[in-house]
Amino acid sequence: MSDRLSVLKTYKLYVGGKFPRSESGRVYEVTDAKGKWLANAPLSSRKDARDAVVAARKAFGGWSGATAYNRGQVLYRVAEMLEGRRAQFVHEVADAEGLSKSKAAEQVDAAIDRWVWYAGWTDKIAQVVGGGNPVAGPFFNLSSPEPTGVVAVLAPQESSFLGLVSVLAPVIATGNTAVVVASERSPLPALSLAEVLATSDVPGGVVNVLSGRTAEIAPPLASHQDVNAIDLAGADDVLAKELEIAAADNLKRVLRPQPVDNWSETPGTDRLTAFLETKTVWHPTGSLGASGSSY
């Protein structure tokens, strides 16, 4: 056993349901917390980012049009698949974040449970944030939440897996599609998550994962005219401001970086509602007047 040379994994991007290398042909060295080489990760280019947006846009119609029940089952399936590969992720998170096995296991367990939590939200959020409006007139009037569209997600830099899942799951739970920029220093758990998503009935293009320099990939996403929203969780203050200015060009919805002390705490609905639009539909009801029915 000890003589056997292990098979190393070539980490790749995840775009449109496929696993391409960066079109640029570039990679960068990923090390563990102590500086030991772990793998070479793709160093994504602006073109990779644009390709990912195209894939996310293509997937949006189908994913946003799927039933909420269906999306819930798909998210639950992600948890099922992760559970089976728990050991792998514990190992990767321990390496990436310099955690003990037990601490890393806590992170992975919390991340799996987070998928379950959001799986249950898909068919409940509309009743919580939408509803009928009692307008002063003979009209049916209903407000419903709808997904914003293509969301660029800059994953948290420190919490490479639980943080990533905590920002990604709420985006796709409501029917958005996502282009994720993985933690720059610790991209491997994100790239491995893509392999789980690919085998969890998540349609290709719903989640696209890029690794590389956040400061290189994020600006083309923030200024992209076919991206509807951006979550700046993984940007520092200087980059966040620059990206928010770029995002104003087509009035993207911007979720500014929020201080998060502990990703393990059960989240509220803020991340679900940050990338929802409210649509209000009116229709006359007709009414009974003195002269009889008008319907």
Added chain:
Amino acid sequence: MASAFAYAPAPESRSVVDIAPSYGLFIDGEFTEAADGKVFKTVSPATEEVLSEIAQAGEADVDRAVAAARKAFEKWSALPGSERAKYLFRIARIIQERSRELAVLETLDNGKPIKETRDADLPLVAAHFFYYAGWADKLEHAGFGANPRPLGVAGQVIPWNFPLLMLAWKIAPALATGNTVVLKPAETTPLSALFFADICRQAGLPKGVVNILPGYGDTGAALVAHPDVNKVAFTGSTAVGKEIARTVAGTRKKLTLELGGKGANIVFDDAPIDQAVEGIVNGIFFNQGQVCCAGSRLLVQESIHDELLDSLKRRLSTLRLGDPLDKNTDIGAINSAEQLSRITTLVEQGEAEGAERWSPACEIPSSGYWFAPTLFTNVTQAHRIARDEIFGPVLSVLTFRTPDEAVAKANNTPYGLSAGIWTEKGSRILAVANKLRAGVVWSNTFNKFDPTSPFGGYKESGFGREGGRHGLEAYLDV
């Protein structure tokens, strides 16, 4: 055709409103001059008569007003919600009492028909305050947590198309949630906001809770950039909205934007034509089309194009354009010379690009700013009049064959504020409404508003909602 029915003039009396020759800024409960003494004139767009001279707020005044609002915030936000509610209920009631006066005032300063200010603007203004008054002591039940907190000082910039209604949309939820406000009305329509200051006085509202700073764009820019403002709310053009989004980037200011639109009004071949025609007319000629959610693109199913256009043209020929104070007037004045020239330029471009222009015979008054109701046929999606917000009484007519084509054309715009659907088939209404990327969808009706109904856009029409429970979120730290 214009004189098919000759109506005797039926003007609403101006005597119900007393406009002072000059007005100051309203800061910390007092009317005061601008620090640099600057003033500007506000005119009646229907006659070009000068109505009053208004103090013009500069940066020093913005500082003063924000400081007053900051000072007032401590007590106002600490007040029990039930007490804040009563102030807002008072304001709602006083607006109802003074609604005729305010309607005439608004018509004079804005140029819109008295029929609209009397029957739409003012009732909605009062209703909006009455609605949000009731929220003030129920915020813990609104779904934003057990103890949602106000943000602080709200800087609010509003447009000229519904001056008092936009003020109500901004101020009512802000005060209900415990914020204090500095509001900048538009430079062409400052009067009703200044009358509102007097209503605050009558209601006994603590000083500094509401501050009104008339001025131009630079005043608004100074307000939204002010470091001690916690919340920015803007209604206006998409270009300015983007500029504001850049200004607040990198700050903790919460931002909501309600911007432009290019609403599609879709008429299917099974629609009740007469009702649809009324809806089309209401959709684009309400308030002279100076409405962000106007149905400015008419999408007609090809098979009924000719029939619908005949009916529509017949109906347009009966619209009465003229004295906004006349109770029979349908189409009032364009708000300003500047807006009139924007409309004129775009319409000329529409002709130059090959669309076919039509207006009913229509006598234009000799003074004031006017534009005859206009429609364009043979419009393609590439035409500028089908892409740009005209913000005037100009309708672009396009055609489609299938529901999918209608949806594709309706969504083919950077905007996403409103849309209309006309058909007798229920499943088609729901399917099409579902596919439209717009914040408000009116089916078999158009331009309906209510304080309980969230209003706001998708895409470049802005973000955030005004109205309803949703409207509270913009002013809460959630």
